[in-house]
Amino acid sequence: MLLEVRDLSIEFHDHGIPERVVEHVSFSLDSGEILGIVGESGSGKSMTALAIAGLLPRKKMNKEGSILFEGEDVLTMERKDLRLLQGDEICMIFQEPMTALNPTMRIGRQVEEALRVHHSELDAAARKERALRWLENVGLNDSERVYVSYPHELSGGMRQRVMIAAAMVGGPKLLIADEPTTALDVTVQAQVISLLKRLNKEERVAILFISHDLSLIQQISTDVCVMQKGRIVEQGSVEHIFERPENDYTKRLIAAVPRVEL
Amino acid sequence: MFRIWLLCMLLKNKILRKIFACLLTLLAASFAVFAAFEIIPGDAAVSRLGSNASESAVAALRVEMGLDKPFLLRYFLWLGGLFRLDLGTSYSYGIPVSEMLLDKLPITLCLTLMSMAVTVAVSVPLSIFYAKYARSRIDRTGYVGNQLLMAVPSFFLGIIMTWVFGSILRWFTPGGYVSYKKSFGGFLSYLILPSLAIAIPKCAMSVKLLRSAILTEADKEYVRTAYSRGLSTMEVLYRHVLKNAMIPLVTFWSMAVADMVAGSIVIEQVFNIPGLGRILLTSIANRDYPVVEAVIMLIAAVVVIMNYAADLICRRIDPRIRER
Amino acid sequence: MPQDRSEDKGEMKKYANFNFICGAVICSLMVLMALVSCFYTPYPSTAMDASLKFARPGLMHIMGCDNYGRDIFSRVMEGIRNTSLIALLTVFIGTLAGVIVGAVCGYFGGLPDEILMRINDLLFSFPSILLALVIISLTGTGTLNVTLALGLAFIPSFARIVRSEVRKQAALDYVQSARILGAGHFRVIFAHILPNIVPVLLSSVMIGFNNAVLAEAGLSYLGIGVQPPEASLGRMLSEAQSYLFTAPWYAVFPGLVIMLMVLGFALLAEGMSEGNG
Numbered sequence: 001m002l003l004e005v006r007d008l009s010i011e012f013h014d015h016g017i018p019e020r021v022v023e024h025v026s027f028s029l030d031s032g033e034i035l036g037i038v039g040e041s042g043s044g045k046s047m048t049a050l051a052i053a054g055l056l057p058r059k060k061m062n063k064e065g066s067i068l069f070e071g072e073d074v075l076t077m078e079r080k081d082l083r084l085l086q087g088d089e090i091c092m093i094f095q096e097p098m099t100a101l102n103p104t105m106r107i108g109r110q111v112e113e114a115l116r117v118h119h120s121e122l123d124a125a126a127r128k129e130r131a132l133r134w135l136e137n138v139g140l141n142d143s144e145r146v147y148v149s150y151p152h153e154l155s156g157g158m159r160q161r162v163m164i165a166a167a168m169v170g171g172p173k174l175l176i177a178d179e180p181t182t183a184l185d186v187t188v189q190a191q192v193i194s195l196l197k198r199l200n201k202e203e204r205v206a207i208l209f210i211s212h213d214l215s216l217i218q219q220i221s222t223d224v225c226v227m228q229k230g231r232i233v234e235q236g237s238v239e240h241i242f243e244r245p246e247n248d249y250t251k252r253l254i255a256a257v258p259r260v261e262l
Numbered sequence: 263m264f265r266i267w268l269l270c271m272l273l274k275n276k277i278l279r280k281i282f283a284c285l286l287t288l289l290a291a292s293f294a295v296f297a298a299f300e301i302i303p304g305d306a307a308v309s310r311l312g313s314n315a316s317e318s319a320v321a322a323l324r325v326e327m328g329l330d331k332p333f334l335l336r337y338f339l340w341l342g343g344l345f346r347l348d349l350g351t352s353y354s355y356g357i358p359v360s361e362m363l364l365d366k367l368p369i370t371l372c373l374t375l376m377s378m379a380v381t382v383a384v385s386v387p388l389s390i391f392y393a394k395y396a397r398s399r400i401d402r403t404g405y406v407g408n409q410l411l412m413a414v415p416s417f418f419l420g421i422i423m424t425w426v427f428g429s430i431l432r433w434f435t436p437g438g439y440v441s442y443k444k445s446f447g448g449f450l451s452y453l454i455l456p457s458l459a460i461a462i463p464k465c466a467m468s469v470k471l472l473r474s475a476i477l478t479e480a481d482k483e484y485v486r487t488a489y490s491r492g493l494s495t496m497e498v499l500y501r502h503v504l505k506n507a508m509i510p511l512v513t514f515w516s517m518a519v520a521d522m523v524a525g526s527i528v529i530e531q532v533f534n535i536p537g538l539g540r541i542l543l544t545s546i547a548n549r550d551y552p553v554v555e556a557v558i559m560l561i562a563a564v565v566v567i568m569n570y571a572a573d574l575i576c577r578r579i580d581p582r583i584r585e586r
Numbered sequence: 587m588p589q590d591r592s593e594d595k596g597e598m599k600k601y602a603n604f605n606f607i608c609g610a611v612i613c614s615l616m617v618l619m620a621l622v623s624c625f626y627t628p629y630p631s632t633a634m635d636a637s638l639k640f641a642r643p644g645l646m647h648i649m650g651c652d653n654y655g656r657d658i659f660s661r662v663m664e665g666i667r668n669t670s671l672i673a674l675l676t677v678f679i680g681t682l683a684g685v686i687v688g689a690v691c692g693y694f695g696g697l698p699d700e701i702l703m704r705i706n707d708l709l710f711s712f713p714s715i716l717l718a719l720v721i722i723s724l725t726g727t728g729t730l731n732v733t734l735a736l737g738l739a740f741i742p743s744f745a746r747i748v749r750s751e752v753r754k755q756a757a758l759d760y761v762q763s764a765r766i767l768g769a770g771h772f773r774v775i776f777a778h779i780l781p782n783i784v785p786v787l788l789s790s791v792m793i794g795f796n797n798a799v800l801a802e803a804g805l806s807y808l809g810i811g812v813q814p815p816e817a818s819l820g821r822m823l824s825e826a827q828s829y830l831f832t833a834p835w836y837a838v839f840p841g842l843v844i845m846l847m848v849l850g851f852a853l854l855a856e857g858m859s860e861g862n863g
């Protein structure tokens with residue numbers, strides 16, 4: 001088992017009154033698999049993703065349960081051990097590729113950054129070669145030009161491809177995609193989905209795909225968790241959930257998926 | 263025709279266009295300065311000779327000073343002089359203004375450069391330190407100190423320094439200014455306290471600005487991305503955050519340079535330094551307009567050049583500005 | 587720099603409040619001193635007494651006496667009054683003219699706006715104390731001239747702020763709807779837009795007041811401005827400098843008061859802007 005989340009609860013302590021945003025969440029993900037998490041905004045799905053990526057603040061927050069990545073608990077790990085995983089084994093892409101990229105840094109440097117941190121044995125030329133290869137691999141044919149561009153010079157879809165390249169460059173085992181297509185046009189959405197599917201097949205990277213859109217999950221993953229108000233209300237294979245939804249909330253979500261009538 | 267074409271080509275280049283705009287601004291400023299000193303009541307020749315001078319003497323002096331020529335002609339003569347660094351002759355001393363200024367310029371220049379160096383060298387590490395401990399007790403204490411230092415007038419700071427270091431600790435001799443011609447080392451060491459007096463309030467403002475800029479940037483999403491790549495807090499700060507946070511500070515510093523030149527007028531008085539400020543004040547008191555005009559034009563040039571430099575640096579840092 | 591992305595708003599508010607209260611206390615103290623000095627000071631501010639020359643701070647004279655044996659506390663009170671009066675008038679002139687220029691430029695835009703703002707930008711980056719010095723060199727010294735000069739020198743900064751705020755507001759829908767309902771341009775500017783920029787203006791007025799206090803103190807330190815025997819904080823400092831080693835308190839108290847004044851208004855402005863945002 002690559003990733004095993006056991007009984008995860010997250011509690012904020014920001015405003016005096018503790019606020020439970022994730023409650024008793026458990027799921028697991030095998031290497032090379034794709035798991036979808038679906039739920040509306042505020043359902044705790046992004047918090048869960050950030051917790052797995054080790055990006056939640058350490059203070060002002062109470063975390064219970066465990067997140068086992070290859071048997072090691074990400075939650076209780078020392079920060080410096082966690083950093084060895086981040087960007088190398090566990091990578092993340094975000095909803096808004098414009099703000100998720102540093103506006104004043106060239107694309108090339110941002111794509112190479114994970115290599116710079118984790119593969120100090122590579123020299124500048126080797127890093128660049130890898131970055132260019134990955135930019136091409138995610139479908140940016142004009143890789144030399146993209147390499148020296150700044151984020152604002154690219155389109156939204158290109159930026160998300162850059163984000164994916166920057167995440168994949170270190171050869172991660174787990175890619176967490178937090179609503180990666182929400183900010184994109186529908187046609188670009190489909191391209192990004194098929195790109196992720198291809199990467200999953202070719203690179204054997206496990207993907208945790210988070211979305212509010214059940215139809216996207218249906219396209220990409222085999223298994224799905226449905227989250228509502230911090231809890232997993234239903235969990236199973238996509239076919240199973242589409243055919244025999246048990247929970248009311250899941251039923252409503254399915255009803256909201258636009259059907260293509262033939 | 264060719265010239266116009268050339269000009270158009272040149273204006274297509276953004277940097278050249280900017281330089282052209284700077285020159286235009288300076289030209290406008292020079293006209294404004296010259297015109298302003300033209301409309302003031304009182305005749306320069308009369309004020310130089312005294313009100314009971316004979317009419318013929320005044321007329322003769324007017325011709326000598328070139329005051330009988332029409333306004334625009336005089337403006338262009340003066341402007342032409344500016345380009346040749348011929349700034350006219352001082353009314354009260356009868357020596358070329360450029361000579362007077364050239365003598366004093368190194369003093370004010372050194373003072374400003376030293377203050378700026380202190381400001382940059384102290385404020386950047388200090389703001390990083392405070393930002394690192396944001397909202398902790400260190401940060402709070404620093405905040406209080408910062409607010410206090412921002413409120414101190416630099417000349418009061420200078421006076422306090424004179425008292426503490428001159429009277430209590432006896433580390434330096436108040437008023438013991440050493441000319442840079444005599445001993446450059448002694449000159450620089452005398453300038454340490456004055457430059458600190460100018461720099462400390464500016465430093466406090468820089469720290470406040472940079473600290474909040476760092477915190478604002480730290481909340482942005484690209485920082486989370488950087489963390490997700492396994493960077494340590496310090497790496498995120500130095501590789502990503504700092505560069506973005508410097509943008510507002512660069513603009514502030516460019517204005518601070520002009521402010522420091524102005525502040526040196528007062529500080530020179532506190533520490534008894536015979537610099538540009540001293541000349542400006544005596545010239546204002548003596549109505550020695552060629553000198554006043556020259557000093558103002560000099561500072562206007564500093565302002566314009568600093569604005570331009572800040573703009574250039576911001577463009578270097580932030581590619582998004584270049585597009586505009 | 588915490589990895590913490592959630593800003594602690596409650597705590598921020600608390601400190602904004604703390605700033606505001608501190609600022610308000612200091613400012614009201616200053617205003618009180620200025621007001622009281624109009625009809626009462628412990629000693630007449632110009633009464634000299636040779637026997638009290640350089641009297642140390644004590645129960646009778648809490649801030650001591652100066653080189654003429656005048657009570658420093660009384661003179662500081664009067665100095666606060668003079669300084670704040672000049673600063674107030676300065677800010678008034680600056681705000682009034684700045685609001686008019688900025689609002690009209692920002693609302694109508696176009697070439698006049700472009701030209702005026704170019705000039706404004708140059709003046710804005712020109713240090714205000716120098717600008718005031720230039721104007722004074724034209725008009726001559728004296729309280730009134732200094733006030734006018736400083737007021738003029740402060741116009742650019744206000745015009746700049748008001749213009750950018752007005753531009754922001756003018757793009758909003760309510761302005762359009764007011765226009766459609768038949769409101770004239772000037773009605774839109776002064777009755778619709780201006781009330782909305784008051785909060786921004788208010789904190790910049792506070793900061794402007796601070797700059798005015800500092801500039802006035804600087805000018806009167808240079809001997810331009812309030813003329814003796816009228817007390818002025820800046821001039822007291824320059825007089826005190828000659829006796830710094832015999833009577834340091836003469837310099838310390840007026841300086842501290844300037845500092846306190848600036849601090850008070852800075853805290854007030856900070857508390858206000860943070861409390862709003």
